[in-house]
Every structure is written in structure tokens, then in C-alpha cells.
Amino acid sequence: MEDRKQTSFTFEIDNFWDKEALIRSPNFFSGGCQWFVDVYPRGCGIEDHLSTFLCVANPESLLLGWKRRAILSLVLLNVSGKRLYRTYRDGPPCKTFCAQFPAWGWADAMPLEMLQENGFMEKNKLIVQVNVQVVEVVDEAEVTGKETLDVNGFQVLYSEVGQVTTIFAKHPDVALNFIPKSQLVKTVYMKLLMFLIEKLNKPPRSFIRNELSNARMELIDLTKAGFKLDWLKEKLDEISLERKKANGDGSLSSYGFRVQELEEQVKNLNLKLDTEKVKSAKVLSLEQTVSDLRDELSKEKTRSTTTTKDVLEGVIRSWEVLDYPDLSNEEVE
Structure with missing residues (x-):
């Protein structure tokens, strides 16, 4: 059975306010695979927030159909160990990681404005703590x-x-x-x-x-x-x-609407007409094929009847030619 103990991974970011590009943590192990954390100091998709994502390392090296379901949480701390922020309130979310989605996270993890408040960030250093509890491991499965x-x-x-x-x-x-x-x-x-x-x-x-x-x-x-x-x-x-x-204002507006509707209806009818034409052509072709087969069947029946009649007449003629004795009048010795 897979060990479901929680893995806690922590790494420090020095000179945080001097960073603008993506910051990637070292790898750590949990639930049978390697993980890492991506931190965007200026946000990813949301520019005024710190963004953080948990990612599976080298997902292409895993087997087809792999999957990990994990309970996640993120905590941000200052150098004094004071918790600045956590990413959940009613309980940590459970996410499914797979080949199609090897990363999950929080685009709006924490407002940058909050980080800039007095007493939050100390010595321009931020500590990131990610807690991962893998609750389901699928190493290989059929993909449908x-x-x-x-x-x-x-x-x-x-x-x-x-x-x-x-x-x-x-x-x-x-x-x-x-x-x-x-x-x-x-x-x-x-x-x-x-x-x-x-x-x-x-x-x-x-x-x-x-x-x-x-x-x-x-x-x-x-x-x-x-x-x-x-x-x-x-x-x-x-x-x-x-x-x-x-479409303009007033009466011209309704006129424009009506014209557009009629054009759309004509377009749809033309498409239906083309479809029916194709169907009609197929029906005519099938009818011709059936007619040809019926003619051929009639000819075969006629030929078969004629052949059978000729065979019977030939047999009768052969009997007439042969001079069989009348065995009914012979005496039995």
C-alpha cells in the first residue's frame, strides 16, 4: 500500500523583491515520483499577485496513464517563522496530476501589496513551504x-x-x-x-x-x-x-435584422438542397442497379428453364433409341 504520509518541502528565496523571472525549487520526492515548485514573483496570469505551482518533474518519463491524486497546501513564511499566508481556509484541496495536467497551483496565492506591508517581509527573504499528501497512485493505465x-x-x-x-x-x-x-x-x-x-x-x-x-x-x-x-x-x-x-437605428435596424435572417435561412436551405441532391443521385443509381439485376435474373431464369427442358428431351430420345427387351413376358427358369 502506498505510504500516504504528508511530505513537507521548504525552500528559501533570497532578495525576493529583486526577482522578476520564474523561480524554480530543487526537486523533492513524494508518492513515487519527483516534484518541484514554481514561484512567479510578479504573478502568472495575475500580475498583482504572487503565483505558485506544484509540478511533477519529468512527467514524460512516467508510464502511459500515470496519475497522482494529492492533497496540497501552501504556506508562506518570513525569516522569523511567522506565517504570512496559506492557500486554503476550509481545508486543503485534492488535485489530480496526470500527463495532461502535470501541474496545479495558485495563480492568486497572495497579493503583492500585502507582502509589501510593514512587518511581513524581513530581510527581503521569503520562505515557501509546500505540503503534499499523495492519496492515490496509478503508475500505468489504459487511456480512453x-x-x-x-x-x-x-x-x-x-x-x-x-x-x-x-x-x-x-x-x-x-x-x-x-x-x-x-x-x-x-x-x-x-x-x-x-x-x-x-x-x-x-x-x-x-x-x-x-x-x-x-x-x-x-x-x-x-x-x-x-x-x-x-x-x-x-x-x-x-x-x-x-x-x-x-445594423443602424430605427426602421433600418429591423430591416437589417430581417435581411440577415433571410440570408441565413437561404444559406441553410441551399445546404439542405445540396444534401438532398446527393441523396437523390444515390437513389437513382440504386434504382438503376436494381433494374439491371432484375433483367439479369430474368435472363438467367429463362436460360435455366431452357437448359433443363433440353436435358429432359435428350434423355427421352436416348430411351427411344435403345431397344430394351420386354422383361415382363420372360419365363422364370
Whole structure:
């Protein structure tokens, strides 16, 4: 059984405020593999925060399908041992590391402004302590493409983890009041949210009226489920406004909408027409093939009947030619 004891790794960063580039710790061992910590003194994705990530060292050297589930926590200390910050409040998170996601961490670990306050940083030195408790080890497994990871309570496919992680990074409170508890229902709602976000990333002029109406209804449904989507509503309102501006004001606006809708309908009908033409051509080809086969079958039947008749007539003629004696009148000796 895998040793599930917690591993605590600590390293010091001297002259912290003089650093701007990525700082990487030495490797340490836990849960059957090597790890290291990346620290971004000026943030990674969030410029006004210290960012820290725990990474699996040399993941390409591990076997196909490898996985590590680990409980993580991060503590920042000054040289006096005073705890400046920790990355969790209600308990450390459990994350899954794998080939697709060999690193997890905290882009907003600590505001730089807080680090600059008097009494926090001493002697321009920061001590980083990472605690890792590996709770599951998979050295090798079959990869099907349907594997999922837990992201803030939602089970999502590996291919969707990046998008979902970005949603929570930009909007940490997006699912705080989410109502459904069923994992299947949660997965469906998360897919709907990702689909709506992708849809609203299109240029405003590419939307037709029905699309915007449908998007607004989807937004209402997601909000009723408990998602906090004020930011998405603002984007939808901006798209609606941009579209109205692009089509002019007053009567010209409705005219522009109608023209765009008709153009879209004509485009869709043309696509359907092309599809039906292909189907029709296939049907005609099949009908011709069936007709040819029927003709050939009729010919074969005729030929077969004629051949059988000729054979029978030949046999009868052969009997007539042969002079068989009448054995019925012979006496038995």
C-alpha cells in the first residue's frame, strides 16, 4: 500500500523583491515520483499577485496513464517563522496530476501589496513551504479519452479542464450558490455554460436575432441553477448593443435584422438542397442497379428453364433409341 504520509518541502528565496523571472525549487520526492515548485514573483496570469505551482518533474518519463491524486497546501513564511499566508481556509484541496495536467497551483496565492506591508517581509527573504499528501497512485493505465478530473466540484473531461479552470480563475464565485447536487446534472450545466461562453465569443455581427434570444434564455436557465453570471450578462448586453449599432437605428435596424435572417435561412436551405441532391443521385443509381439485376435474373431464369427442358428431351430420345427387351413376358427358369 502506498505510504500516504504528508511530505513537507521548504525552500528559501533570497532578495525576493529583486526577482522578476520564474523561480524554480530543487526537486523533492513524494508518492513515487519527483516534484518541484514554481514561484512567479510578479504573478502568472495575475500580475498583482504572487503565483505558485506544484509540478511533477519529468512527467514524460512516467508510464502511459500515470496519475497522482494529492492533497496540497501552501504556506508562506518570513525569516522569523511567522506565517504570512496559506492557500486554503476550509481545508486543503485534492488535485489530480496526470500527463495532461502535470501541474496545479495558485495563480492568486497572495497579493503583492500585502507582502509589501510593514512587518511581513524581513530581510527581503521569503520562505515557501509546500505540503503534499499523495492519496492515490496509478503508475500505468489504459487511456480512453473519457477520463475526467474534478475541478471545483465539477467532473470534466481532460480536454475541458483548461477552459473550466480558466472560468473559475477569472470568476471564483461563479458556482458558490450552485443548487443541483447530482454530478451528472452538474456536468450537463457546466457543458451548457462552456457552450454559451464559446457562443458569445463570436463577433457581434455574426449573430442573428434568434441566436441572441436563445442565448438570453440559456443565460436565464443557468442563473436559475445557481451560477453567478453577471459578467456574462454584461457581455450579452454589449453584443446586443453592438449588433444594433452595426445594423443602424430605427426602421433600418429591423430591416437589417430581417435581411440577415433571410440570408441565413437561404444559406441553410441551399445546404439542405445540396444534401438532398446527393441523396437523390444515390437513389437513382440504386434504382438503376436494381433494374439491371432484375433483367439479369430474368435472363438467367429463362436460360435455366431452357437448359433443363433440353436435358429432359435428350434423355427421352436416348430411351427411344435403345431397344430394351420386354422383361415382363420372360419365363422364370
